[in-house]
Amino acid sequence: MTLDRILFEQYWHLACHRRELANDGDFIKFDGVSGEIVLFNDNGEIVAFDNTCPHRGARIYTDEHGNRPATCGYHGWTYKNGTIIVPEKARFKSCDIDRARFNTFQVDWCGDFVFFAIKPRMGLYEQLGKSADILENISFNVDRRLDLNRYDYECYWPLAVENALEPYHIAAVHAETLATLQLGDGQNVFDGANSIWYAPLGNARVVNQLARLRRLFNIDYQYEGYMSLYIFPFTMISSTYGYSYSLQNFFPARQGESRTRFTSRLYASNTLNENATRVLDSFFESTVRMNRKVFEEDHEVCKLLPRDSWSMEPLKYASDLESKILHFRQTYRESACVQHTNHQLSK
Ligand code: FES
Numbered sequence: 001m002t003l004d005r006i007l008f009e010q011y012w013h014l015a016c017h018r019r020e021l022a023n024d025g026d027f028i029k030f031d032g033v034s035g036e037i038v039l040f041n042d043n044g045e046i047v048a049f050d051n052t053c054p055h056r057g058a059r060i061y062t063d064e065h066g067n068r069p070a071t072c073g074y075h076g077w078t079y080k081n082g083t084i085i086v087p088e089k090a091r092f093k094s095c096d097i098d099r100a101r102f103n104t105f106q107v108d109w110c111g112d113f114v115f116f117a118i119k120p121r122m123g124l125y126e127q128l129g130k131s132a133d134i135l136e137n138i139s140f141n142v143d144r145r146l147d148l149n150r151y152d153y154e155c156y157w158p159l160a161v162e163n164a165l166e167p168y169h170i171a172a173v174h175a176e177t178l179a180t181l182q183l184g185d186g187q188n189v190f191d192g193a194n195s196i197w198y199a200p201l202g203n204a205r206v207v208n209q210l211a212r213l214r215r216l217f218n219i220d221y222q223y224e225g226y227m228s229l230y231i232f233p234f235t236m237i238s239s240t241y242g243y244s245y246s247l248q249n250f251f252p253a254r255q256g257e258s259r260t261r262f263t264s265r266l267y268a269s270n271t272l273n274e275n276a277t278r279v280l281d282s283f284f285e286s287t288v289r290m291n292r293k294v295f296e297e298d299h300e301v302c303k304l305l306p307r308d309s310w311s312m313e314p315l316k317y318a319s320d321l322e323s324k325i326l327h328f329r330q331t332y333r334e335s336a337c338v339q340h341t342n343h344q345l346s347k
């Protein structure tokens with residue numbers, strides 16, 4: 001098994017916020033190195049499975065997200081209330097039809113964020129470490145999804161992740177967007193495999209504008225600056241002032257494809273009341289636009305990176321703004337090492 005696949009299968013991945021799957025039949029689909037994963041609301045229970053019908057293997061959901069029952073379009077098998085409803089069940093006399101199961105995966109919660117894992121090597125809270133507190137707080141301050149945007153980065157996933165981990169490129173790549181915040185050097189906090197960057201905003205005009213918006217929000221958690229939390233291996237959450245949160249997944253594509261399955265979502269934080277929501281409409285709209293632009297800029301530059309630009313070895317030339325990359329590679333090496341040891345032990 002490749003290490004990409006091991007990381008995908010043995011770690012917990014942040015899938016979405018509770019409110020994105022609030023109603024019976026709500027679903028969201030992901031694609032990664034091990035195939036598709038769907039999370040859907042089965043009458044109040046969140047279920048994760050491989051989007052494959054146990055009858056003859058048809059894909060159940062084809063849209064990226066939406067609301068519809070988990071019914072197979074081929075012969076109508078339906079996953080409902082934890083069991084399968086089989087049309088004309090009496091015809092399956094020659095087999096033990098009651099043993100048919102969807103291939104489900106583990107699901108767990110950190111606050112209102114739902115995670116899935118295929119064969120996790122540890123519990124969710126162990127994996128998250130100190131980041132769990134921060135994630136819980138963020139999740140309770142999230143109101144709704146403003147945007148879901150998905151495409152492939154034409155580069156190998158560690159290159160996309162490393163790009164997201166370093167602010168050194170901001171001046172050159174995001175001159176008209178992120179660079180206008182004039183982020184300071186800030187501070188990196190490392191916690192196990194995960195890391196956070198807290199950076200103050202240097203643009204006084206923007207700081208004043210953002211400070212004025214504070215009264216329109218009903219939030220009890222924020223960092224008054226720019227923060228970006230990395231959850232090893234594939235997930236980032238970033239925010240300016242906690243008014244909205246951008247969640248990004250960088251899943252490895254199937255074997256042999258040097259691509260990254262990128263999903264970004266923007267969440268609005270809780271607002272004071274409906275009137276405040278209306279007032280904030282254009283602020284949120286411009287945040288969505290800005291975010292999309294930033295990721296397009298990132299994608300353009302990531303396209304310049306052939307797969308063999310990446311290795312797990314430490315960077316040869318590392319600026320002080322690239323220390324999170326060194327940390328990422330170290331974690332990656334340790335992860336590869338654990339895998340190697342497990343493999344040796346199981347021989
Ligand atoms: S393949 Fe799904 S019901 Fe037959």
Ligand SMILES: [Fe+2]
Nearest residue numbers: 163164173298
């Ligand atoms: Fe960037």
